[in-house]
Amino acid sequence: MTTKNWRPQTKAVRSGQTRSNFDETSEALFLTSGYVYPTAEEAEKTFKGESTHFQYSRFGNPTVAMFENRLIALEGAEACRATSTGMSAIFFSLLACLKAGDRIVAARQLFGSCHYIINELLPKYGIKGEFVDGSDLAQWEKALSTPAQAVLFESPSNPMLDIVDMKAVCDLAHKAGATVVVDNAFATPILQRPLEFGADVVVHSATKYIDGQGRTLGGAVLGSKSYIIDKLQPIIRNTGPSLSPFNAWVLVKGLETLGLRVERHCANAVKVADALSKNPAISRVLYPGRKDHPQHELAAKQMSAFGGVVTFDVKGGKAACFAALNKLGIVDIANNLGDSKSMVTHPATTTHMRIGAEERAKLGINDGTVRISVGLEDVQDIIDDLEQALGQ
Numbered sequence: 001m002t003t004k005n006w007r008p009q010t011k012a013v014r015s016g017q018t019r020s021n022f023d024e025t026s027e028a029l030f031l032t033s034g035y036v037y038p039t040a041e042e043a044e045k046t047f048k049g050e051s052t053h054f055q056y057s058r059f060g061n062p063t064v065a066m067f068e069n070r071l072i073a074l075e076g077a078e079a080c081r082a083t084s085t086g087m088s089a090i091f092f093s094l095l096a097c098l099k100a101g102d103r104i105v106a107a108r109q110l111f112g113s114c115h116y117i118i119n120e121l122l123p124k125y126g127i128k129g130e131f132v133d134g135s136d137l138a139q140w141e142k143a144l145s146t147p148a149q150a151v152l153f154e155s156p157s158n159p160m161l162d163i164v165d166m167k168a169v170c171d172l173a174h175k176a177g178a179t180v181v182v183d184n185a186f187a188t189p190i191l192q193r194p195l196e197f198g199a200d201v202v203v204h205s206a207t208k209y210i211d212g213q214g215r216t217l218g219g220a221v222l223g224s225k226s227y228i229i230d231k232l233q234p235i236i237r238n239t240g241p242s243l244s245p246f247n248a249w250v251l252v253k254g255l256e257t258l259g260l261r262v263e264r265h266c267a268n269a270v271k272v273a274d275a276l277s278k279n280p281a282i283s284r285v286l287y288p289g290r291k292d293h294p295q296h297e298l299a300a301k302q303m304s305a306f307g308g309v310v311t312f313d314v315k316g317g318k319a320a321c322f323a324a325l326n327k328l329g330i331v332d333i334a335n336n337l338g339d340s341k342s343m344v345t346h347p348a349t350t351t352h353m354r355i356g357a358e359e360r361a362k363l364g365i366n367d368g369t370v371r372i373s374v375g376l377e378d379v380q381d382i383i384d385d386l387e388q389a390l391g392q
């Protein structure tokens with residue numbers, strides 16, 4: 001049985017491991033910035049690119065390589081470069097396919113910092129951005145009727161859990177000449193593999209479910225060898241958004257339990273969404289696994305289960321919402337997600353404060369909207385806590 005034929009859970013535990021000459025069972029942490037060469041000739045060969053000898057940890061590191069290779073196996077990609085954060089993964093994945101005069105089309109349902117990159121940063125370098133509603137194919141079609149060099153979206157999106165039709169958007173994007181970059185942080189490769197739907201590049205905030213316990217920041221970009229090695233790698237090597245070996249070690253071990261954790265996150269989220277939908281203090285529940293989610297069928301086509309995040313509106317706007325959040329006894333108020341601890345955030349005053357009221361309204365975020373990242377506590381304790389806080 002070759003490693004290629006391993007089933008996903010076996011890949012998650014075993015892919016990418018390279019043992020040192022100490023034959024350790026667990027992946028080793030190579031906390032080193034540099035490497036020694038047995039001879040001057042070997043150093044010369046390494047700098048010429050004629051040897052696989054490691055050179056410098058900004059370029060590559062054995063622990064980081066184990067993380068990259070394990071993620072390659074899970075996403076079904078040809079190549080991967082790990083980065084210091086999810087945002088550096090997104091930013092550098094775009095730099096690798098854009099230059100002055102180019103155009104990017106993106107879903108407006110994007111992680112907050114992506115709005116800064118597309119609206120403020122890239123235009124300074126002569127790159128134009130255009131936003132569409134990620135769930136509206138007619139808007140994608142119109143925006144991609146003129147040439148574009150990059151397309152960026154996430155599905156499900158943060159925080160409103162909109163779903164993008166990946167195959168349809170990839171087809172339109174490729175006709176327009178664009179490289180499609182998909183942020184797969186919410187779904188993880190356990191639930192959804194965007195490359196199978198035609199995406200060119202997958203990016204991750206490994207900070208979220210891949211770590212899974214809120215310890216480290218990290219990111220990754222995956223794609224074809226020609227994109228990763230020829231286009232992305234020189235930028236990463238020479239500008240330095242590299243992943244620390246320590247963080248890579250936390251993350252490679254995180255991948256071993258990702259499947260188990262995501263399965264439980266999803267099972268708990270289903271029950272939390274169900275309980276919230278019956279609560280009289282709540283006016284709306286968004287969860288792609290529910291039949292009343294407007295894109296439930298599309299989500300079911302693209303994902304094997306529906307993730308650990310649920311979004312809901314508390315009746316009575318900001319005051320009622322804050323009063324409920326302040327009464328929570330187990331669930332933390334925190335803007336992170338994908339942690340074993342359940343966390344709630346109020347997007348209008350935190351993660352999506354800077355984009356302004358008008359843009360929030362377009363996304364469907366109102367003053368009563370709450371996002372919960374459902375953790376791994378006993379789900380009945382999570383539900384009891386939410387219900388007491390909501391005054392039941």
Ligand SMILES: *Cc1c(COP(=O)(O)O)cnc(C)c1O
Nearest residue numbers: 085086087111158185205207218
């Ligand atoms: C958190 C997050 C990011 C940013 O990742 P960092 O690791 O915090 O830089 C990007 N996209 C999504 C969907 C996220 O949840």
